[in-house]
Amino acid sequence: MATAPLSLKEISKKEVLFAPGHRMCAGCGAPIVVKMVLLATDYNIIATNSTGCLEVSSCISEYTSWKIPWIHVAFENSAAVASGVETMYRSLKKKGKIDKEIKVIAFGGDGGTYDIGFQSLSGAMERGHDMLYICYDNGAYMNTGIQRSSATPLGADTTTCPVGDVIPGKLQQRKDLTKIMAAHGIPYVAQASPGHWQDLVKKVRKALDIKGPKFMNILAPCNRGWRSQSNDAILLSRLAVETCYWPLFEIENGVTRVTVKPKEKKPLVDFLKPQGRFKHLFAPQNEALLKSAQEQVDVYWERLLKEEACFGDAEASE
Amino acid sequence: MGKVIAATGNEAVAEALRQINPDVCAAYPITPQTDMMQRFSFFTNNGMVKTEMILVESEHSAMSACVGASAAGGRVVTATSSQGLLLMLEIVFIASGFRLPIVMPVVNRAVSAPINIHGDHSDAMAARDAGWIQLWSENAQEAYDNTIQAFRIAEHLDIRLPAMVCLDGFIISHSIERIEYLDDKVVSDFVGEFQAINPLLDIEHPKSYGPLILTDYYMEYRRAHNDVMSRVSKVVLDVAKDFEKISGRKYDLFETYRLEDADIALVVLNSAAGTSKDVIDSFRNKGIKAGLIKPRLMRPFPYAEVAEALKHLKAICVLDRADAFGASLGPLCTDIMASLYQYQQKPVIINKIYGLGGRDYLPSQAEYSLNELVEILNTGKVKTLKEYIGVRE
Ligand SMILES: Cc1ncc(C[n+]2csc(CCOP(=O)(O)OP(=O)(O)O)c2C)c(N)n1
Ligand code: SF4
Ligand SMILES: [Mg+2]
Numbered sequence A: 001m002a003t004a005p006l007s008l009k010e011i012s013k014k015e016v017l018f019a020p021g022h023r024m025c026a027g028c029g030a031p032i033v034v035k036m037v038l039l040a041t042d043y044n045i046i047a048t049n050s051t052g053c054l055e056v057s058s059c060i061s062e063y064t065s066w067k068i069p070w071i072h073v074a075f076e077n078s079a080a081v082a083s084g085v086e087t088m089y090r091s092l093k094k095k096g097k098i099d100k101e102i103k104v105i106a107f108g109g110d111g112g113t114y115d116i117g118f119q120s121l122s123g124a125m126e127r128g129h130d131m132l133y134i135c136y137d138n139g140a141y142m143n144t145g146i147q148r149s150s151a152t153p154l155g156a157d158t159t160t161c162p163v164g165d166v167i168p169g170k171l172q173q174r175k176d177l178t179k180i181m182a183a184h185g186i187p188y189v190a191q192a193s194p195g196h197w198q199d200l201v202k203k204v205r206k207a208l209d210i211k212g213p214k215f216m217n218i219l220a221p222c223n224r225g226w227r228s229q230s231n232d233a234i235l236l237s238r239l240a241v242e243t244c245y246w247p248l249f250e251i252e253n254g255v256t257r258v259t260v261k262p263k264e265k266k267p268l269v270d271f272l273k274p275q276g277r278f279k280h281l282f283a284p285q286n287e288a289l290l291k292s293a294q295e296q297v298d299v300y301w302e303r304l305l306k307e308e309a310c311f312g313d314a315e316a317s318e
Numbered sequence B: 001m002g003k004v005i006a007a008t009g010n011e012a013v014a015e016a017l018r019q020i021n022p023d024v025c026a027a028y029p030i031t032p033q034t035d036m037m038q039r040f041s042f043f044t045n046n047g048m049v050k051t052e053m054i055l056v057e058s059e060h061s062a063m064s065a066c067v068g069a070s071a072a073g074g075r076v077v078t079a080t081s082s083q084g085l086l087l088m089l090e091i092v093f094i095a096s097g098f099r100l101p102i103v104m105p106v107v108n109r110a111v112s113a114p115i116n117i118h119g120d121h122s123d124a125m126a127a128r129d130a131g132w133i134q135l136w137s138e139n140a141q142e143a144y145d146n147t148i149q150a151f152r153i154a155e156h157l158d159i160r161l162p163a164m165v166c167l168d169g170f171i172i173s174h175s176i177e178r179i180e181y182l183d184d185k186v187v188s189d190f191v192g193e194f195q196a197i198n199p200l201l202d203i204e205h206p207k208s209y210g211p212l213i214l215t216d217y218y219m220e221y222r223r224a225h226n227d228v229m230s231r232v233s234k235v236v237l238d239v240a241k242d243f244e245k246i247s248g249r250k251y252d253l254f255e256t257y258r259l260e261d262a263d264i265a266l267v268v269l270n271s272a273a274g275t276s277k278d279v280i281d282s283f284r285n286k287g288i289k290a291g292l293i294k295p296r297l298m299r300p301f302p303y304a305e306v307a308e309a310l311k312h313l314k315a316i317c318v319l320d321r322a323d324a325f326g327a328s329l330g331p332l333c334t335d336i337m338a339s340l341y342q343y344q345q346k347p348v349i350i351n352k353i354y355g356l357g358g359r360d361y362l363p364s365q366a367e368y369s370l371n372e373l374v375e376i377l378n379t380g381k382v383k384t385l386k387e388y389i390g391v392r393e
Helices: A008-013 A029-040 A053-058 A078-094 A110-115 A118-127 A177-182 A197-209 A233-242 A276-282 A284-311 B009-020 B034-045 B059-072 B082-087 B089-097 B122-126 B140-155 B184-191 B218-229 B232-247 B272-285 B303-310 B331-340 B363-379
Strands: A044-049 A070-072 A102-109 A131-137 A188-192 A213-219 A248-252 A255-260 B003-007 B024-027 B052-055 B076-078 B103-108 B133-137 B163-168 B177-181 B254-257 B264-267 B290-295 B297-299 B315-320 B348-353 B386-388
Touching: A029 A053, A029 A102, A029 A131, A029 A197, A029 A213, A029 A233, A044 A053, A044 A078, A053 A102, A070 B059, A078 A102, A078 A118, A078 A131, A078 B024, A078 B052, A078 B059, A102 A110, A110 A118, A110 A131, A118 A131, A118 A213, A118 B059, A131 A197, A177 A188, A177 A213, A188 A197, A197 A213, A197 A248, A197 A255, A255 A284, A276 A284, B003 B009, B009 B034, B009 B103, B009 B140, B009 B163, B009 B177, B009 B184, B024 B034, B024 B059, B034 B052, B052 B059, B059 B076, B059 B082, B059 B089, B082 B089, B082 B122, B089 B218, B103 B122, B103 B140, B133 B140, B133 B232, B140 B163, B140 B177, B140 B184, B140 B232, B184 B232, B232 B297, B254 B272, B254 B303, B264 B331, B264 B363, B272 B290, B272 B363, B290 B303, B303 B331, B315 B331, B315 B363, B331 B348, B348 B363
Parallel strands: A044 A070, A044 A102, A102 A131, A131 A213, A188 A213, B024 B052, B024 B076, B076 B103, B103 B163, B133 B163, B264 B290, B264 B315, B315 B348, B348 B386
Antiparallel strands: A188 A248, A248 A255, B003 B177, B133 B297, B254 B290
């Protein structure tokens, strides 16, 4: 299948393979991401899922939202489970016991991906399985009640790094997982955001057409953990891109491309302000923290543009 | 017919796996299992099997990949020891909860700390209540035979459960013995075609594996697991009968040795049974009615059958090659006691902990244990309920 772009009209005709009636919070970003991912492709998909909000709310007792084969095993092993599924597929295909073309997508939250499942992900990518790993990154362990993960942004208020008189929230910057995955030398790595759905759909389609291990990191706003409005998941996922907090880029065979460049780079506070988890950053005593959060975004963005200019193909970006 | 050769336990199990030719094998090195999977990798890389290997980055991922591969719908194997089994334990429970017929040879080894690579049963005992079938093997021949039977048992449509095949690290895994191998075709016919149930790869009939089940139904699922465990013994016996037809070798839920008319007996798992049987013979020569029972099906433990075999005895010594710290007795002894508890008239039971971390099990230890049973017969008194033997004071 070629990576032909998919229009909204075509997408609207497709069956939604992630059914409503699941128990994620109203306005949660994660099911939006899953729906977009599944709408993006025409391949037969088997999905694996790590323990977390998405898993725990989408398949309860006798009900499931998944209209495709789906398996949840544990918290830290979505990639390892996917590698098992993919290997069995390969084995049975070689023996002629299966003729269909099937692709495997592993879903994991940021906790299940950046932290506890990091080793399993790294191992599966190194082994070269034909699979797409998708991290839906909401920046904390949401399912267990908003604890900090290594994806939690600098300064954020969480239940394990609560804003106190001595410590003003998370003191460390986020782990740059997307680049770490690129360092595995796998053929395709990308960052996406549901606010830019065309970009997201295109990346998923491209990733699935490439043979081998692929990784996508997709922002998934969580109104409970971010303490934002339940109708602003898309607004925030756009602001994340427009402030360059969550740059949209891909690294294909080592070549970096920034796929969406904001016309005007908005100040980080535009993204932070609507979120209660950053409220304390606007207090005078936390001015320095807020400043360094902006600096980190600036440095990262500048470096990304340089990477694109040095090793990438800036012309091709749109 | 098959052939007789000299081989180690690991070699014999690897040979069984070559003959079974599973669809997927996940492997990660750990002494003393390592050389089994090395041998199997030789088979894959030389085209002697069609198995796809997953050379994972940890045992946790080994079992996770096995769960994924098995749920996808094919025959799956992995093997481990000691720390590897402990690391994957979380997923070991999930494999059985999903009722996936994964087979896993466990080359028994001590667990850390202190770190020790030699044989004892602490690893498999730590996993004994994980809802798997456990078949234990005295020697390389039994390990080979159990491996072949394990696939048939695990995949049996009446039960569909994962199975471990336990063999003693180094003592069996690395010692050369005389073994009879069956013909390749005899083994592959015996094991048969894999029958997938609800495979993920059946894309037309999507299934969800691993739902959240809370207070409403969780308990029913666990009871169903309990129920299915109760059907295992029959399957094990049926498969043993079929296996006897192709091999001439008889298997049961446990092996008894000179037990029928015995007054006293040793209960022992795996390789220590051989030495024990020799000592029993020497006691018989002295006119002492000693016998032995060696459980083969350790999980589910055949309580009723074991009790039936033991209830006529006057005194029993259970030898445990693992301890259950904080409990008063070793794990095997607890099961033996539990099986006999319901009888009014029951033997006196004592417990010896032996052979931890590969410490040699010597004939003198069997003699010591049997002599103590004789003393109990004479005096009616138990000195110590549980004692470490073969240990420095
Ligand atoms: C081994 C293990 N440790 C801890 C947990 C508890 N746990 C379940 S989900 C979860 C957080 C999931 O966080 P993330 O992956 O970010 O997904 P989210 O809930 O945010 O969508 C934790 C800590 C677990 N299930 N297993
Ligand atoms: S807590 Fe957050 S991530 Fe979890 S379901 Fe609610 S909005 Fe979604
Ligand atoms: Mg999260």
